[in-house]
Amino acid sequence: MNIWELLGLIWCDVDLDNRTITNQLIHNKRLKILMLADLRTSSSYRVISIPKVLINHLKEIKSNRNVSDLDYVVLDKNRDMYIP
Numbered sequence: 001m002n003i004w005e006l007l008g009l010i011w012c013d014v015d016l017d018n019r020t021i022t023n024q025l026i027h028n029k030r031l032k033i034l035m036l037a038d039l040r041t042s043s044s045y046r047v048i049s050i051p052k053v054l055i056n057h058l059k060e061i062k063s064n065r066n067v068s069d070l071d072y073v074v075l076d077k078n079r080d081m082y083i084p
Helices: 003-007 052-064
Strands: 020-023 025-028 033-036 046-049
Antiparallel strands (some): 025 033
């Protein structure tokens, strides 16, 4: 995953039971935003396996927050989407 995909990751993209991430976000550089959109090619849609150590960390993060499926996984200090 690139940095923008990681920062735009939302909880519904993370499958803790199957240890996978499915991502369909794209970064619009002109508008400087992340958005859900149809990706350019079928190979752009991918399922990423994640290791158990990361699953454990994500479970801990999720249990310490009151999250919905549309909340971002990575947050800044104000609990907003982190933008570098």
